[in-house]
Amino acid sequence: MSNTPSESGEQNCIVDDNADSFDASDLKPIKKVVNLHEIGDYAWTPLAEIGNPLRSLEYNPDTKTLRILDQLLLPGETKHVEVKSVEDGYAVIKNMQVRGAPLIATVGTLSLAVDLNQEPALSMEYDMLFSYIEERCQHLLSSRPTAINLKNSINQIDKILDLDLRNMPVDPARLRKSIQDAAYHWYISEMAENDLLLKNATLCIESFSPSSNYKFTIMTICNTGSLATSSFGTALGVIRQLHVRNRLEKAIALETRPYNQGSRLTAYELLHDKIPFMLITDSMAAAAMRTFGVDAVLVGADQIALNGDTANKIGTYSLAVLAHHHKIPFYVVAPVSTINQRILSGSAIKIEERPALELITFNGKPSAPQGTPVWNPAFDVTPASLISGILTDKGNFLPENLASLFA
Numbered sequence: 001m002s003n004t005p006s007e008s009g010e011q012n013c014i015v016d017d018n019a020d021s022f023d024a025s026d027l028k029p030i031k032k033v034v035n036l037h038e039i040g041d042y043a044w045t046p047l048a049e050i051g052n053p054l055r056s057l058e059y060n061p062d063t064k065t066l067r068i069l070d071q072l073l074l075p076g077e078t079k080h081v082e083v084k085s086v087e088d089g090y091a092v093i094k095n096m097q098v099r100g101a102p103l104i105a106t107v108g109t110l111s112l113a114v115d116l117n118q119e120p121a122l123s124m125e126y127d128m129l130f131s132y133i134e135e136r137c138q139h140l141l142s143s144r145p146t147a148i149n150l151k152n153s154i155n156q157i158d159k160i161l162d163l164d165l166r167n168m169p170v171d172p173a174r175l176r177k178s179i180q181d182a183a184y185h186w187y188i189s190e191m192a193e194n195d196l197l198l199k200n201a202t203l204c205i206e207s208f209s210p211s212s213n214y215k216f217t218i219m220t221i222c223n224t225g226s227l228a229t230s231s232f233g234t235a236l237g238v239i240r241q242l243h244v245r246n247r248l249e250k251a252i253a254l255e256t257r258p259y260n261q262g263s264r265l266t267a268y269e270l271l272h273d274k275i276p277f278m279l280i281t282d283s284m285a286a287a288a289m290r291t292f293g294v295d296a297v298l299v300g301a302d303q304i305a306l307n308g309d310t311a312n313k314i315g316t317y318s319l320a321v322l323a324h325h326h327k328i329p330f331y332v333v334a335p336v337s338t339i340n341q342r343i344l345s346g347s348a349i350k351i352e353e354r355p356a357l358e359l360i361t362f363n364g365k366p367s368a369p370q371g372t373p374v375w376n377p378a379f380d381v382t383p384a385s386l387i388s389g390i391l392t393d394k395g396n397f398l399p400e401n402l403a404s405l406f407a
């Protein structure tokens with residue numbers, strides 16, 4: 001937005017429709033992170049030692065069998081679906097039976113491990129198997145374009161393919177096992193990185209506490225918990241940690257139209273864990289910030305550019321603008337596997353558009369006339385200027401310092 005003084009001295013605002021950042025120069029963005037080495041001793045108990053999360057998936061590495069919790073049916077019905085191939089993996093991701101950037105990567109990669117344990121892969125010669133794996137990976141990648149974790153997990157598979165090709169003599173059984181081991185390693189690593197992420201992020205939030213027993217009120221959007229990861233979650237994982245550490249007053253969860261990850265999934269998780277919270281509509285966010293003394297907004301991510309611009313569920317950008325206006329710290333909580341090292345800014349992030357039907361129906365019933373024209377992007381991009389910090393498994397960063405992770 002730029003102002004050009006008229007002859008009378010009044011200022012005429014010329015709105016720059018292409019401005020990708022909210023530049024309210026009278027409001028300085030809150031930029032503050034703290035890391036473990038700055039705090040010293042920090043009593044920490046991994047959530048895994050406290051309780052079991054809701055499990056979004058079950059994988060048996062011996063039998064190579066995979067089941068996922070069908071999130072389209074939650075909260076009304078708890079039903080598991082077998083994933084027996086990459087095609088099944090593609091379908092459950094595309095249909096959002098599983099969703100959440102970290103979980104998408106883990107389910108997609110494990111579906112490849114399952115696929116290679118049966119025909120036709122089992123009887124393929126090396127060259128055909130190699131091409132088959134490449135094609136199946138590309139198919140998985142086409143399921144949902146914005147969540148970068150899947151691309152990063154498939155990059156690991158590509159590295160194995162390259163290495164295996166140089167390891168003579170070629171052996172299809174060895175190749176299958178390498179890919180299956182890598183998929184399982186990605187799954188186990190996702191859980192390990194979640195613990196580190198929660199330690200770093202919770203420490204950072206707690207370090208802003210005005211007293212040692214202060215309880216935080218945290219606002220969050222979408223679902224970033226055990227139903228978006230293989231473990232306890234990112235932003236919602238921090239809310240879990242604050243609760244078990246007796247440092248949470250309440251969470252304020254946005255329902256997150258139109259898929260309603262907040263009302264259907266986050267409320268489901270918070271009730272399951274008996275965590276104090278309240279559900280609000282997306283349109284209530286500003287009034288809630290003004291009414292309930294929100295201490296911080298914590299959100300997840302689907303893709304983070306090297307400058308810290310962050311793609312996340314649609315509505316996140318408006319939440320960042322509101323947080324900025326209300327002088328509330330706004331944090332992105334995400335594993336490093338959500339960072340896209342190949343892009344410098346958020347303008348390069350491809351935003352997935354979801355089917356119109358998801359916007360004009362609710363629970364299968366019309367919520368708008370058939371044929372209503374809609375715009376239904378699944379994500380938006382929050383500029384780094386509105387982000388107080390990016391909290392990761394490898395440390396907490398001011399957005400402008402994020403690229404140092406890869407220097």
Ligand SMILES: CSC[C@H]1O[C@H](OP(=O)(O)O)[C@H](O)[C@@H]1O
Nearest residue numbers: 099100101224228300301312313
């Ligand atoms: C752990 S971050 C999950 C991330 O993914 C969600 O999107 P979707 O439900 O469409 O997969 C949302 O953007 C969350 O922040």
